[in-house]
Amino acid sequence: xxxxxxxxxxxxxxxxxxxxxxxxxxxxxxxxxxxxxxxxxxxxxxxxxxxxxxxxxxxxxxxxxxxxxxxxxxxxxxxxxxxxxxxxxxxxxxxxxxxxxxxxxxxxxxxxxxxxxxxxxxxxxxxxxxxxxxxxxxxxxxxxxxxxxxxxxxxxxxxxxxxxxxxxxxxxxxxxxxxxxxxxxxxxxxxxxxxxxxxxxxxxxxxxxx
Numbered sequence: 209x210x211x212x213x214x215x216x217x218x219x220x221x222x223x224x225x226x227x228x229x230x231x232x233x234x235x236x237x238x239x240x241x242x243x244x245x246x247x248x249x250x251x252x253x254x255x256x257x258x259x260x261x262x263x264x265x266x267x268x269x270x271x272x273x274x275x276x277x278x279x280x281x282x283x284x285x286x287x288x289x290x291x292x293x294x295x296x297x298x299x300x301x302x303x304x305x306x307x308x309x310x311x312x313x314x315x316x317x318x319x320x321x322x323x324x325x326x327x328x329x330x331x332x333x334x335x336x337x338x339x340x341x342x343x344x345x346x347x348x349x350x351x352x353x354x355x356x357x358x359x360x361x362x363x364x365x366x367x368x369x370x371x372x373x374x375x376x377x378x379x380x381x382x383x384x385x386x387x388x389x390x391x392x393x394x395x396x397x398x399x400x401x402x403x404x405x406x407x408x409x410x411x412x413x414x415x416x417x418x
Contacts, residue, residue: 344368366384384413
């Protein structure tokens with residue numbers, strides 16, 4: 209029952225969490241069931257309760273409480289991410305940035321939130337102020353440093369880095385290195401490779417574009 213409750217609570221906020229976020233709820237239900245399944249002193253044939261059974265029950269109940277708290281935190285994080293999407297849809301980029309930033313605080317182990325944070329910060333760099341460009345680069349860099357890098361994450365970081373600093377040879381090589389890593393991670397994505405080639409062509413690197 210707790211697994212179903214968690215599933216339906218999750219699906220209100222994030223479809224991709226619903227298929228993987230059920231395990232803590234199953235464990236919570238199992239732990240709660242063990243913790244309250246029988247009175248502490250009940251034993252077959254009237255045997256006395258084993259010493260330490262109360263401690264074990266307390267430990268199970270504590271673990272169940274921790275899982276409940278973890279589930280609530282995950283739901284709050286997804287709720288903040290959903291609020292960010294709705295704010296972006298109505299054109300309130302500042303509110304979108306604040307909401308997705310709250311999602312990263314609730315659940316710092318979800319890479320999707322950092323990817324969204326970088327995207328909204330980039331949009332804020334255009335619509336709100338250039339200071340958000342540095343924040344976008346920081347979000348993408350955290351994403352690619354804390355988690356296994358993806359082609360999309362590396363390409364986004366390269367674009368954000370080019371928006372912040374693309375004047376010296378060192379700046380350019382930093383961007384190009386990220387793009388080459390992205391291309392190696394996903395060599396079969398025609399869209400990604402075309403985007404990289406277009407970027408090279410736009411900055412006069414025709415040899416790299418080929």
